[in-house]
Amino acid sequence: xxxxxxxxxxxxxxxxxxxxxxxxxxxxxxxxxxxxxxxxxxxxxxxxxxxxxxxxxxxxxxxxxxxxxxxxxxxxxxxxxxxxxxxxxxxxxxxxxxxxxxxxxxxxxxxxxxxxxxxxxxxxxxx
Amino acid sequence: xxxxxxxxxxxxxxxxxxxxxxxxxxxxxxxxxxxxxxxxxxxxxxxxxxxxxxxxxxxxxxxxxxxxxxxxxxxxxxxxxxxxxxxxxxxxxxxxxxxxxxxxxxxxxxxxx
Numbered sequence: 001x002x003x004x005x006x007x008x009x010x011x012x013x014x015x016x017x018x019x020x021x022x023x024x025x026x027x028x029x030x031x032x033x034x035x036x037x038x039x040x041x042x043x044x045x046x047x048x049x050x051x052x053x054x055x056x057x058x059x060x061x062x063x064x065x066x067x068x069x070x071x072x073x074x075x076x077x078x079x080x081x082x083x084x085x086x087x088x089x090x091x092x093x094x095x096x097x098x099x100x101x102x103x104x105x106x107x108x109x110x111x112x113x114x115x116x117x118x119x120x121x122x123x124x125x126x127x
Numbered sequence: 128x129x130x131x132x133x134x135x136x137x138x139x140x141x142x143x144x145x146x147x148x149x150x151x152x153x154x155x156x157x158x159x160x161x162x163x164x165x166x167x168x169x170x171x172x173x174x175x176x177x178x179x180x181x182x183x184x185x186x187x188x189x190x191x192x193x194x195x196x197x198x199x200x201x202x203x204x205x206x207x208x209x210x211x212x213x214x215x216x217x218x219x220x221x222x223x224x225x226x227x228x229x230x231x232x233x234x235x236x237x238x239x240x
Binding site: 002037044046063097099104110112113117118119 | 173220222
């Protein structure tokens with residue numbers, strides 16, 4: 001069974017750091033890009049960032065709201081992706097999901113889409 | 128980058144059909160989008176991707192009652208024979224190959240009457 005399991009969510013004070021993990025199983029982790037998505041209480045889904053597979057350079061991209069504070073990395077040998085969150089703010093309070101990115105090629109263009117989701121882990125930033 | 132526009136709410140009766148719409152902003156009408164369902168208190172679930180041609184591919188285990196289609200900049204999710212478990216928030220999502228960022232629509236809250 002294809003599965004993603006997030007962990008590491010906690011209650012932290014503003015300005016502190018936290019690292020989330022996303023552990024994958026049931027598929028060849030290294031072949032896929034991964035995204036992190038968050039959902040603040042009562043709000044919609046917000047994309048946080050993205051890491052490509054090593055085949056495509058392992059490059060990362062981030063939402064403007066987290067650039068310079070959050071970093072995504074991956075350990076393909078352990079099938080784990082990480083979200084390192086520094087300088088946390090109260091507005092970072094949310095459920096954080098990881099998602100697998102399917103990849104479509106059409107001609108010379110490509111397109112990513114989220115095709116598997118984890119169940120999420122809760123981060124609360126409060127003093 | 129593209130903007131995805133969804134109605135904030137929709138409602139339909141048990142056993143009827145409903146068509147949810149996700150509209151791509153100007154200049155992005157050819158984009159592929161994905162639909163995700165989020166039942167109350169649960170994680171999102173991938174439902175299908177819909178191409179500009181109208182072709183769609185569903186995720187594993189998605190019931191036959193769910194289908195996709197497309198017209199111009201609009202991407203649709205149609206649910207037939209509505210069931211109580213279809214009551215959920217539905218989000219559309221796309222990838223922008225120019226900015227390398229993901230965009231979500233605001234979501235449609237579907238109520239089954």
